[in-house]
Amino acid sequence: MKKTQILSVILSVTLLAVGAFAQSPPASSGGGSSGGTGTIVVPADKMPTALAFLGSKAALRAFARESARSANLNINSAGMQGTWGTGSSWDSPKSQEQILSIINAWRFTFTMENPADSVQATTEIKNSDWETLFSAESWRTPQLVSGSSYRLPELYFHLTLADIIPFKVDRSVQWGQIKYLNDDGRTITTVDLVVRNGKVYFRSDLAGKGILVLHNNDGRTFLYNLRNGGVQVPVASVQYMGSSSWIENMPWFNNPSTINQQVWSWNGVGQNPTFDVNMDSSAWVSFRTYSNEGAEAIGFQVRPQGGTNWTFYPVVLPAKYVPIQLTPGTSFIIPVWNPDEFKEPEPYIPENGTPVGFFDGKG
Secondary structure: OOOOOOEEEEEEOOOOOOOOOOOOOOOOOOOOOOOOOOOOOOOOOOOOOEOHHHOOHHHHHHHHHHOOOEEEEEEEOOOOOOOEEEEEEOOOOOOHHHHHHHHHOOEEEEEEOOOOOOEEEEEEEEOOOOOEEEEEEEEEOOEEEEOOEEEEOOOOOOOEEOOEEEEEOOOOEEEEEEEEEOOOOOEEEEEEEEEEOOEEEEEHHHOOOEEEEEEEOOOOEEEEEHHHOOEEEOOOOOOOOOOOOOOOOOOEEEOOOEEEEEEOEEOOEEOOOOEEEEEOOOEEEEEEEEEOOOOEOOEEEEEEOOOOOOEEEEOOOOOOOEEEEEOOEEEEEEEEOOOOOOEOOOOOOOOOOOOOOOOOOOO
16 A cells, blocks of 8 residues: 655745734733724723825725734645634834835745645734734645645745624724715725624725714714714714695685585596595585586595485585585595596506505415
């Protein structure tokens, strides 16, 4: 039986931009975190007056690079067991050149059962909480050096800003949203943001695109206009000034002596009105209803509010008005028509035969 040969592969990395998590976060190269850029610590009763790093994706990219506290590399392949990786961390902001210099200095050897398989290398730059800020991946196939020794060709990584960039606010913040605006400043849609332990997980593609809304645990709301440099803006106070309201096809009257009402129709089809009449005392009221197409109501159905029965009062030709004695309180009066001259529209029946809005009581 032929034994499987374990082959070593030397990794030499040249990076254009980079970062990655290996099997576990690397040990810190120094003391505890200083907090550094990206951490906004405010009292519970005070929120930041501006979040300028959310004013554009370019500004957010600068914030993310400043927030970098570790870089990592992962190696995996179908031709190897598990994953291999390395990484470094630091306590205070480093320049981009310094970060890439750390990454470019990495060299290590890993083993493969089958070096004919391609190797996937993933890099990430992360913040102090091991959350990804930039990432990229590259694929290469090991090249034979001699015997069982292989070398992985030079890797190039094009790192892009992560889809989600976290930033810290006061722990009193419970939830957040982005109101995505159109060019006229109107809300197109509202996007909910994850908020956990005083940290907002922000969608990077929404930087500079709307209004950030943060709500804290005492009911207060804080707004940041991301289209104006992320400055805090006040919650608008709008005074409700009342309304003019009516119920469609239900005109109402107080103590009328005559009701002479025209209704609109098209080819004899229209909406039949319901007259809502209030009387302070018993009195006779004359009723007439006609359509714009010349149809005349042939009578009226009358029911007092709280009653159950309708009483019909016909129009006695040649008169056009019907005198009806109404009792104190509210009465409902409905015109009755010759269906050949006036009728209400038929309901819309879709192809499945069920009227719109129909509920059969099931489910």
